[in-house]
Each structure stands twice: as structure tokens, then as C-alpha cells.
Amino acid sequence: MDFDGLRPQAVQHIATRDEEKPVSLFDFEVVEIAERGWKDSPRAASLLNDRMAIALGMFLFLVPVPYGANRPLAWLVAIGIISAMALVYLVVFPILSPRQPMQIRNYWKVLVPGLLAIVYAMMQLLPISFGGVMELPSLVLPNSLTVSPSATVLGILRMLSYALLFVLVSEVCSNRRRTERLLKWVFFGIVAHALWALLSLGVFNDTLLFQDKTDYVGYATGTFINRNSFATFMGMGMVIGVALIVMDIRMPTHRRSKRSSKHKGITIENVFLMLLVGVIFGALLASASRLGLFASLLGAWFTASALMLRTGVRVSRVLWGSVLAGGIGLAVILTLAGSAVLERLVFTLVNAEGRSEIYRQTLDMIASRPWAGFGLDSFQMSFELFHTPELSTAFVWDKPHNTYLTLWTELGVIAGSLPPLAAAIAFVLMIKTLRDPERAAVPAAAASGVIVVGAVHSLGDFSLEIAANTYVFVAIVALGLARRRYQNRGRGQ
Numbered sequence: 001m002d003f004d005g006l007r008p009q010a011v012q013h014i015a016t017r018d019e020e021k022p023v024s025l026f027d028f029e030v031v032e033i034a035e036r037g038w039k040d041s042p043r044a045a046s047l048l049n050d051r052m053a054i055a056l057g058m059f060l061f062l063v064p065v066p067y068g069a070n071r072p073l074a075w076l077v078a079i080g081i082i083s084a085m086a087l088v089y090l091v092v093f094p095i096l097s098p099r100q101p102m103q104i105r106n107y108w109k110v111l112v113p114g115l116l117a118i119v120y121a122m123m124q125l126l127p128i129s130f131g132g133v134m135e136l137p138s139l140v141l142p143n144s145l146t147v148s149p150s151a152t153v154l155g156i157l158r159m160l161s162y163a164l165l166f167v168l169v170s171e172v173c174s175n176r177r178r179t180e181r182l183l184k185w186v187f188f189g190i191v192a193h194a195l196w197a198l199l200s201l202g203v204f205n206d207t208l209l210f211q212d213k214t215d216y217v218g219y220a221t222g223t224f225i226n227r228n229s230f231a232t233f234m235g236m237g238m239v240i241g242v243a244l245i246v247m248d249i250r251m252p253t254h255r256r257s258k259r260s261s262k263h264k265g266i267t268i269e270n271v272f273l274m275l276l277v278g279v280i281f282g283a284l285l286a287s288a289s290r291l292g293l294f295a296s297l298l299g300a301w302f303t304a305s306a307l308m309l310r311t312g313v314r315v316s317r318v319l320w321g322s323v324l325a326g327g328i329g330l331a332v333i334l335t336l337a338g339s340a341v342l343e344r345l346v347f348t349l350v351n352a353e354g355r356s357e358i359y360r361q362t363l364d365m366i367a368s369r370p371w372a373g374f375g376l377d378s379f380q381m382s383f384e385l386f387h388t389p390e391l392s393t394a395f396v397w398d399k400p401h402n403t404y405l406t407l408w409t410e411l412g413v414i415a416g417s418l419p420p421l422a423a424a425i426a427f428v429l430m431i432k433t434l435r436d437p438e439r440a441a442v443p444a445a446a447a448s449g450v451i452v453v454g455a456v457h458s459l460g461d462f463s464l465e466i467a468a469n470t471y472v473f474v475a476i477v478a479l480g481l482a483r484r485r486y487q488n489r490g491r492g493q
Contacts, residue, residue: 045097052089052172053182056165059085060475061189064233064468067209068224072154075467079161086164089171103170107481110429111166113422118159120415121376125149146375147382155377158467162474169478176440179482183240183443186476190237191276194283197222197230201286220286224466231292232463234284235299235453236472241277242300243307243446245270250311285333292463295456297329303449310434310441355401355460357391362400366408373412382409403458403465420455423477427451430480447480 059081066074093100104111124145146152173179197220200207206217208225216227224230248270252262284296304325305318365374365386374382380398387397400406407416426447433444454464454473463469 041096045093045100048089048093048096049172049174049178052085052168053178055085056169056172056475057182057185057189060186060472061192063471064193065209065223068226068229068233068469069467069471070225070229075154075158078467078471079157082161082164082168086168089168093171103174103482104167107166107170107426107429107478110422110426110477110481111163113418113425114159114163114166117411117415117418118156118163120411120418121152121156121159124152124373124375124411144375145372147378148375151377151381152375159376162470165471166474166478169475170482173479173482179440179443179479183446183476183479184244186472186479187237187240187244187276190233190240190472191279193222194234194237194280197283198279198286219288220283222283224468226463226466227287228289228292228457228461229463229466229469231284231287231289231296232453232457232461232466232469233472234280234287235292235296235457236450236469236476238277238280238284238296239299239303239449239453240446240476241273241280243303243442243449245273245277246304246307247311247442247445248273250307250313291457291460293333295453298456299449299451299453301325302452303445306431306434306445306448307441310445354392358397358400359402359405361386361388361391362402362405362409366405366413369412370408371412371414373408373410373416376410379406379409399462399465401461403462406462406465423451423455426477426481433480443482444480447476450476450480 059078063069063074063078066077069075069078126145127143128145142149169182173182200222201220204210206213208221209223213221215225219227221227221230222233224233248267249265251264284293287293301322305322308318308321309315362383365382368386379400380396383397383400387393391397400409404416404420407419410416411418430444430448430451433439434441434448450473454469457463464473
């Protein structure tokens with residue numbers, strides 16, 4: 001018999017049945033188990049990531065429900081949920097997979113600017129002399145850099161929850177299957193919100209969560225109060241849908257046939273996706289948001305163009321296709337929502353004077369304290385120090401309708417530029433991903449298009465200052481940056 005051919009398990013099994021060894025009640029056989037419970041278990045780590053991805057998908061679907069999470073109570077609930085999820089994950093995962101390094105080490109260039117902005121916001125709470133504003137009585141002069149310490153504390157907690165969400169998504173979505181699955185869940189969730197918005201507008205008598213609206217009557221807002229914030233939310237979903245459609249059409253076919261085309265082309269699956277994108281587009285048109293529509297179309301165009309170039313389409317064809325798609329899109333817009341959008345464009349000229357005036361007064365604020373800022377989330381209180389009669393006093397101006405101006409006002413020019421810098425770095429990294437044929441293209445293309453939507457719309461509105469939009473934005477950006485390990489597509493962690 002060839003004993004060398006026996007498997008080690010068999011040799012061990014024979015050795016334990018040695019009858020010549022005297023039997024003792026106190027001699028016990030030592031048996032090693034390959035999978036030692038939950039500790040150092042790749043299977044358990046993968047299961048944890050799968051379950052956490054489901055939890056993240058549910059969170060991103062539900063967080064816009066309470067008025068776009070634009071209330072302090074909604075902030076606190078969202079902060080609590082994200083913190084609990086992060087605590088569980090960061091404690092349990094190292095036990096299940098102690099040799100797995102954290103994925104966030106690959107994205108420190110994106111994370112560090114955001115963390116520095118948070119650190120500076122914390123410094124604004126220090127008892128530092130408040131200067132650089134018009135003369136105020138000593139009794140009301142703040143004893144810190146921030147005008148409203150309580151608002152700044154809440155803003156810091158909210159920003160920390162954004163950072164935790166970025167870390168969670170980056171760690172959980174470490175393989176291609178889970179990344180693309182969560183991206184699709186986000187898309188389907190936004191489709192559901194679009195359907196609800198259309199039902200609320202047309203079936204439930206234009207209500208907001210079954211309550212009568214006080215603002216934006218006659219326009220789709222979904223669960224949001226502001227139609228422009230809702231439009232940005234729809235725009236992010238439309239960009240993801242366009243990425244899924246284009247990549248599915250351009251996907252190489254595996255059939256061995258005499259067809260000249262090497263790509264799948266139009267299928268039932270991508271026709272279904274087109275219908276879902278049409279639902280989102282319909283809700284976007286029903287919002288009648290001018291800048292929201294423009295930013296969404298620009299982001300969708302960027303994503304589609306990037307994926308077509310990635311899959312070998314010539315630049316000239318992309319350009320001609322863009323012109324054709326632009327003409328068709330304009331015709332569709334004028335046909336479906338021409339009156340509403342044109343009416344809003346006419347009123348743009350009427351409202352331009354008021355918008356330019358708030359920009360001018362906000363720039364005066366920034367000039368008075370360009371480096372220190374007035375405190376995170378403190379614009380509403382600090383603006384009253386500079387509010388002059390040239391701007392209507394019939395409204396409470398809690399935001400300057402420009403996210404960049406908001407950041408520079410509250411955090412100063414340097415610290416306030418850090419969050420946009422983080423987004424710009426993420427955008428550059430995604431472009432590098434799209435140029436690498438070994439990396440998955442859909443998440444990076446979708447996320448880069450979403451950054452375009454947010455960056456453009458932030459020039460004239462405050463959509464990314466709404467918590468629900470920011471949570472979804474951060475999650476999509478993290479998905480676009482996540483490094484998929486191709487060797488672990490199946491049961492990979």
C-alpha cells in the first residue's frame with residue numbers, strides 16, 4: 001500500500017485508533033476544528049458585510065422620508081443610526097477578519113480634508129475673542145468664534161455622521177458584487193421616491209406626507225419641503241440609471257454568433273431601466289426646478305459620455321450623439337413640461353435682483369471674517385448682523401442659496417474650501433478609475449456624474465445642505481471610490 005498517497009486527515013484518523021496504546025480515563029484526544037467559531041472567519045466577515053450593505057440600503061431609502069431629514073430631530077436619529085452601525089461594524093469585523101486591512105487607507109486623500117473641516121468647526125467652539133464684525137454691545141458679544149455654539153455642535157455631529165457613512169460604505173463594499181448591488185438599491189429607492197412624489201402631486205391632492213403644503217404648491221417635492229432639494233435627489237438617481245443603461249447596452253456579448261455587433265445592445269432589461277429613469281425624469285420635470293434640471297442633465301450626459309468613451313466609442317460619435325440627445329431632450333422637456341419650465345425661466349430674470357443682493361451681502365460677511373468664519377450652521381443668526389433693507393425683510397434668510405458661499409461664511413475661506421476639495425479629489429480618482437480597464441466602471445461613472453450634479457446645483461442653491469441629499473451623495477461617492485477585489489467576486493469579504 002502506498003501510504004504517501006493517503007490524505008493527512010486519513011493518517012490522523014488511523015493514528016487515533018491505535019489499539020496498542022493503553023486506554024486511560026484521563027487521556028483525551030485533541031481535535032482541531034478548521035473553522036474556529038466566528039473568530040478569524042472569512043465566511044462570517046462576508047456575511048457581516050452583506051447584512052451591513054442591506055442596512056445601509058435601508059437607511060439611504062428611509063432617511064429622506066422625514067422632510068428630507070431637514071429637521072434637528074431627524075438629524076439626531078440619523079446620527080444615532082449611523083453611529084450604532086459604525087460601532088458594531090468596527091468592533092465585530094476586526095474579530096472576524098483580523099488580517100484584513102481597512103479599505104479607508106486607500107482614500108485618505110478624500111477623507112482628510114473633510115476631517116480637517118470638522119476639526120476646525122470644533123475649534124470654533126473654543127473661547128476665542130469674537131471680532132471682525134460691526135460694533136456689538138459687550139453683553140451680546142459671543143465668547144467664541146461661532147455665533148451659535150449649540151447649532152455648531154449639532155452641525156459637527158452631523159458632519160461626523162457623514163464621515164462615518166463614508167467609512168462604512170468604503171469598508172462594506174470591498175467587492176464588485178456588493179458595490180454594484182448597493183448602487184442598484186440606491187437607484188431603485190430613488191425610483192420609489194419619484195413614484196411617491198408623482199402620486200402625492202396627482203393622486204393625493206398635492207400633499208406633503210398626507211399634509212397640506214405651505215410651499216411649492218403645484219410642484220412635485222416628494223418627501224422634501226423644497227423642490228430644488230428634491231430635484232437634486234432625483235438627479236442623483238437619474239445619473240445612476242443612465243450609468244446602468246449605457247453599461248448594459250455596451251456590455252460585450254458572450255454569444256458566439258454571426259452578428260457584427262460585439263455588444264448586447266437593447267434588451268428587455270435595459271428597456272425596463274429606461275422606464276424607471278423615465279419615472280425619475282418625470283418627477284424631475286414636475287418639480288420645475290430650473291437649475292436642478294440643468295445640473296441633472298449635465299451629470300447624466302457626463303456619465304453617459306464617460307462610459308461610452310470607456311467602452312471604445314469614438315470621440316466624434318460621442319459629440320454627435322450628445323448634440324442629437326440634447327435636441328431630443330429639449331423637445332421632450334418643452335412637450336411634457338414646457339409651460340412650467342418656461343414660466344420658471346421668465347421668473348429667473350425677476351428674481352435675479354434679489355438673488356444677486358443676497359450674494360452681495362453674503363460676500364460682505366465673508367470679507368469681514370475671511371479666515372475665521374461665523375461658525376458651522378450659524379449663517380441664519382450671523383446674517384442678521386449684515387442684513388440691510390435692500391434685501392427683503394419679509395423672509396428669514398437661513399441660507400445664501402449657494403453652498404460654497406455658505407461654507408466660506410461659516411468656516412472661513414480656507415476651512416470652507418476643504419469639503420469641495422475633498423469632492424474634487426474624489427472626482428479625479430474616479431476619472432483615473434475610468435481610465436483603468438481593470439477597474440469596474442459603472443460605480444465610478446455614476447459617482448462622478450453625481451459630483452457634477454452636486455457641484456453645479458450648489459452654485460445656485462443649497463441642495464447638498466439638506467441632510468438626506470448629503471447622505472446619499474456621500475454614499476454614492478464612496479461606492480465610486482471603493483476598490484473591488486476581483487479575486488473575491490464570489491464569497492469575497
